[in-house]
Amino acid sequence: MEAIIILFLTGIIALFLGIFKQPKLTTVSSILGLVAAGIVQYFPLDILSDKYNILEFGDAGNAFVILALMITALIILSGDKGFQEDKSHVGDYHALLLFSLSGGIILIGFKDIFMFFLGLEILSIPLYVLAGAKRQSKESSEAAVKYFFMGAFATCILLFGVALIYGSTQSFELEKILEFTAENPVGPIFYVGLLFILASFLFKVGAAPFHFWVPDVYQGSPTVFMGYMSSVVKLVGVFAFVKFFRIAFDNVHEFWTILIAVLIAISMFIGNLSALVQTKFKRLLAYSSITNGSYALMSILYQGSVQDSSLWIFMVGYGMSVVALITISTIVNDERDEISSLKGIGYKNPLIGLVAIVALLSTSGIPPFTGFFGKLMIFSAVWVNYPWLIILALINSAIGVYIYLRLIMTILSKENSETTSKLSITILQQGVLISCLVILTFGWVFLAGWK
Amino acid sequence: MAGQLATIQGLTVDYYFILSTVLFSIGAIGLLTRKNMIVMLMCIELMLNSVNLLLVAFSSYFGTGDAQIFVFFIVVVAAAEATVGLSILIMAYRNNRNIEADLLNNLKG
Numbered sequence: 001m002e003a004i005i006i007l008f009l010t011g012i013i014a015l016f017l018g019i020f021k022q023p024k025l026t027t028v029s030s031i032l033g034l035v036a037a038g039i040v041q042y043f044p045l046d047i048l049s050d051k052y053n054i055l056e057f058g059d060a061g062n063a064f065v066i067l068a069l070m071i072t073a074l075i076i077l078s079g080d081k082g083f084q085e086d087k088s089h090v091g092d093y094h095a096l097l098l099f100s101l102s103g104g105i106i107l108i109g110f111k112d113i114f115m116f117f118l119g120l121e122i123l124s125i126p127l128y129v130l131a132g133a134k135r136q137s138k139e140s141s142e143a144a145v146k147y148f149f150m151g152a153f154a155t156c157i158l159l160f161g162v163a164l165i166y167g168s169t170q171s172f173e174l175e176k177i178l179e180f181t182a183e184n185p186v187g188p189i190f191y192v193g194l195l196f197i198l199a200s201f202l203f204k205v206g207a208a209p210f211h212f213w214v215p216d217v218y219q220g221s222p223t224v225f226m227g228y229m230s231s232v233v234k235l236v237g238v239f240a241f242v243k244f245f246r247i248a249f250d251n252v253h254e255f256w257t258i259l260i261a262v263l264i265a266i267s268m269f270i271g272n273l274s275a276l277v278q279t280k281f282k283r284l285l286a287y288s289s290i291t292n293g294s295y296a297l298m299s300i301l302y303q304g305s306v307q308d309s310s311l312w313i314f315m316v317g318y319g320m321s322v323v324a325l326i327t328i329s330t331i332v333n334d335e336r337d338e339i340s341s342l343k344g345i346g347y348k349n350p351l352i353g354l355v356a357i358v359a360l361l362s363t364s365g366i367p368p369f370t371g372f373f374g375k376l377m378i379f380s381a382v383w384v385n386y387p388w389l390i391i392l393a394l395i396n397s398a399i400g401v402y403i404y405l406r407l408i409m410t411i412l413s414k415e416n417s418e419t420t421s422k423l424s425i426t427i428l429q430q431g432v433l434i435s436c437l438v439i440l441t442f443g444w445v446f447l448a449g450w451k
Numbered sequence: 452m453a454g455q456l457a458t459i460q461g462l463t464v465d466y467y468f469i470l471s472t473v474l475f476s477i478g479a480i481g482l483l484t485r486k487n488m489i490v491m492l493m494c495i496e497l498m499l500n501s502v503n504l505l506l507v508a509f510s511s512y513f514g515t516g517d518a519q520i521f522v523f524f525i526v527v528v529a530a531a532e533a534t535v536g537l538s539i540l541i542m543a544y545r546n547n548r549n550i551e552a553d554l555l556n557n558l559k560g
Binding site for chain 1: 546
């Protein structure tokens, strides 16, 4: 609760600093605000929590909040160079990112559908604006329009489902819905409402059959905000999905787990097979995010996944890979966003090459890196009930290894591309790359510290 | 809830349920078929308001107040969404000189 207030105040400070054209100070204050929010979240002050117990985090929630804060801080640092060039709007970018993140934190800690709905909207509405941040570009405005209509449609579907659930259980609180379904038989209206809510969640996390907006929106949005969408929003969305369904609808899980398992299998194949033929880097990342989002969504298939560490460690690996790859994409700064512009980048700057290789190996699940542990833990927990899904997931991992190894070959190829003659890399971006490298290599250390 | 005798303004809750389902379907079909983006925005508002009607009907039927408070939140969020949506539409119009949805086809691959 205090963390949300700190983030919100930091956002307002960023708006004021933007008016007075202080881009450097804005970055410093946003980073300080994010760090302060993390500290307050980890060592709670309990000033407000006693009186307003509308949010409840727990140890797992705290870990997810801190991960989201950390990824956002890294994204702000890696996009800082681009923000500084656009002096008149730097405050707006920071403020909108921070407002959106405070919605994300509400979405991690919600206990009832009131806070869930508000958190979802506070998360989404700033992102509609950020998707269209490049106002002169046709692509960016198209991405904003598509994202807005898809998001608003998903919200309407969600609300209709919520109304139906309320009509059949008389409550908005997740625990009370669980109690009601344990004691009373539920009618068809309840199941229709559940399906509506399921559809809107699939929209929000970008899983099949509602994934079609993801590549367009990711390709059109500015790179930094695309990184935020595919890491923090996916993390928060999947966590909220798992928490909502595993608490409110746990008594009827026979009804929806098999449906979600089939949809996960479909979206893995769609993401991977489409990624095979991409020539644009951000579009490839978008399809990769569909696949990885469906791996993360597998944690909904077993009980207790909100409390255990598998989803978290998977998201550490995936989020850090996304941050590293979008930082590299920002450094290369190719307007046409072709994969071929990455050719030979590993020889021009060994640090970029090393980080790119580690990020890609971690995403494809090669052992010593963090991505492997997340995949291993999720897959082994799901194996008990859904062995066929894990076999399909392993086939998909093999296709994924092919896709990412091809990217690594491009990065290490001897011939130089003509577009990137000179790479300008700031000290902040170097810091981001090094911290991604450290976390992706030694991420398994976090597992020892899990309470 | 069919067959219950409790009524709101002389009508059972079933009528409100059917009316809001019909409104929601009109909104959803309009959003999926119409090409003009202003009309699509209006369809979204129609869908949100059908949900409001349904929530208020249920709230009145159960004799509880929490759904009516939820309606206020939905109204506020709908206002924020309409503001952001209209500004995005203006930006798209400036770049394309058009607000037809199917002319937005720069992104593909």
